[in-house]
Amino acid sequence: MIKQALISIAVLMSFGTAAQDLDRKIEFPNIEGYLSLKCDFHIHTVFSDGLVWPTIRVDEAVKDGLDAIALTEHIEYQPWKDDIKHEDRNRSYQIASEAARPHDLIVIHGTEITRDLPPGHANALFITDVNEIMHEDMMQSYRNARAQGAFIFWNHPNWNAQQKDAIPVMSDIHQQLIKEDLLHGIEVVNDLTFSEEALQLSIDHKLTVMGTSDIHGLVDYQYDLANGGHRPICLVFAKERTAESIKEALFAGRTVTWFENILAGKERDLRALIEASLDFEVKGYIGDSEVLQVEIQNHSDARFFLKNTSPYDFYANTDIIEVLPKSRMTLQVLSTRADKTEVPLKFDILNAIKAHKSPLDIEVSLLEE
Numbered sequence: 001m002i003k004q005a006l007i008s009i010a011v012l013m014s015f016g017t018a019a020q021d022l023d024r025k026i027e028f029p030n031i032e033g034y035l036s037l038k039c040d041f042h043i044h045t046v047f048s049d050g051l052v053w054p055t056i057r058v059d060e061a062v063k064d065g066l067d068a069i070a071l072t073e074h075i076e077y078q079p080w081k082d083d084i085k086h087e088d089r090n091r092s093y094q095i096a097s098e099a100a101r102p103h104d105l106i107v108i109h110g111t112e113i114t115r116d117l118p119p120g121h122a123n124a125l126f127i128t129d130v131n132e133i134m135h136e137d138m139m140q141s142y143r144n145a146r147a148q149g150a151f152i153f154w155n156h157p158n159w160n161a162q163q164k165d166a167i168p169v170m171s172d173i174h175q176q177l178i179k180e181d182l183l184h185g186i187e188v189v190n191d192l193t194f195s196e197e198a199l200q201l202s203i204d205h206k207l208t209v210m211g212t213s214d215i216h217g218l219v220d221y222q223y224d225l226a227n228g229g230h231r232p233i234c235l236v237f238a239k240e241r242t243a244e245s246i247k248e249a250l251f252a253g254r255t256v257t258w259f260e261n262i263l264a265g266k267e268r269d270l271r272a273l274i275e276a277s278l279d280f281e282v283k284g285y286i287g288d289s290e291v292l293q294v295e296i297q298n299h300s301d302a303r304f305f306l307k308n309t310s311p312y313d314f315y316a317n318t319d320i321i322e323v324l325p326k327s328r329m330t331l332q333v334l335s336t337r338a339d340k341t342e343v344p345l346k347f348d349i350l351n352a353i354k355a356h357k358s359p360l361d362i363e364v365s366l367l368e369e
């Protein structure tokens with residue numbers, strides 16, 4: 001009896017662990033024409049001011065179900081240099097690439113050019129040799145990275161250690177970088193912050209929307225994974241699951257970032273992601289009543305908050321509707337008159353942000369049976 005009970009507990013525990021790990025993997029559906037790749041392009045290890053070895057970054061990314069990561073060590077900030085000799089600045093990339101091989105995880109070579117604001121910090125991705133990028137002259141560092149084919153993005157433009165009011169400012173230097181094809185993206189999400197102003201700058205200056213963890217400690221410590229939390233990611237809409245295809249997508253600006261359950265991106269990409277994530281289906285009337293049942297299915301790991309902006313009322317909901325991750329729910333719609341054949345439901349998706357103070361609006365046209 002006791003033995004059996006112990007076995008049952010052991011079985012439950014092992015199932016529990018497996019289920020939790022499975023659940024931890026971040027999932028979003030592919031959008032029309034593209035794969036939705038889950039990426040984190042801003043990560044530190046002990047090879048700059050991070051607190052873990054590069055292999056741990058690979059383990060975390062595999063657990064989170066990511067497709068690609070970039071380890072982006074600071075070029076100019078090396079606080080552990082007395083303990084960790086760092087003569088070849090490509091070491092963290094090399095170690096992570098080796099560790100990633102059995103896992104089918106794409107590791108992209110990157111680094112963080114770390115200067116005062118402006119221009120502040122910037123990550124260069126798809127580089128070939130960090131040693132060749134290092135240069136006293138800031139502009140020359142950018143040019144060296146670009147000469148290697150880099151995609152370069154402005155990091156944490158809202159960071160209050162550099163920008164006291166946390167409102168990013170597009171300086172002359174940034175404009176010069178953009179003009180010289182040395183700046184291609186901007187972090188809208190970094191670590192524990194989300195900047196709607198940075199999102200607006202991405203629209204106004206045609207920069208790619210980026211969202212990253214900028215993780216220094218452990219993902220498990222920083223984010224409340226056990227309670228539905230998640231690390232920030234950048235969803236990249238790529239033609240194939242390759243580094244080359246990710247690069248093409250970043251230069252083309254096809255991204256959406258996911259942070260604390262907020263999805264932020266340019267309207268075209270955000271709309272495509274929402275269309276792939278949410279299905280609406282008419283399920284007929286309740287009995288012989290005129291209350292129409294509409295099933296909403298969420299294929300993604302995001303929890304959506306929909307605000308009804310159509311004239312219809314609901315039988316069991318207010319105008320704010322919560323759609324849980326990977327779930328189905330039924331909405332019961334009133335006042336669908338008998339002479340009507342089409343029910344145009346309209347919603348603002350409160351946690352899908354397409355510009356400064358601007359949630360994505362959707363219209364779902366439902367045909368009554």
Ligand SMILES: [Zn+2]
Pocket residue numbers: 112121155156
């Ligand atoms: Zn930084």
Ligand SMILES: [Zn+2]
Pocket residue numbers: 042043044112155214
């Ligand atoms: Zn950083």
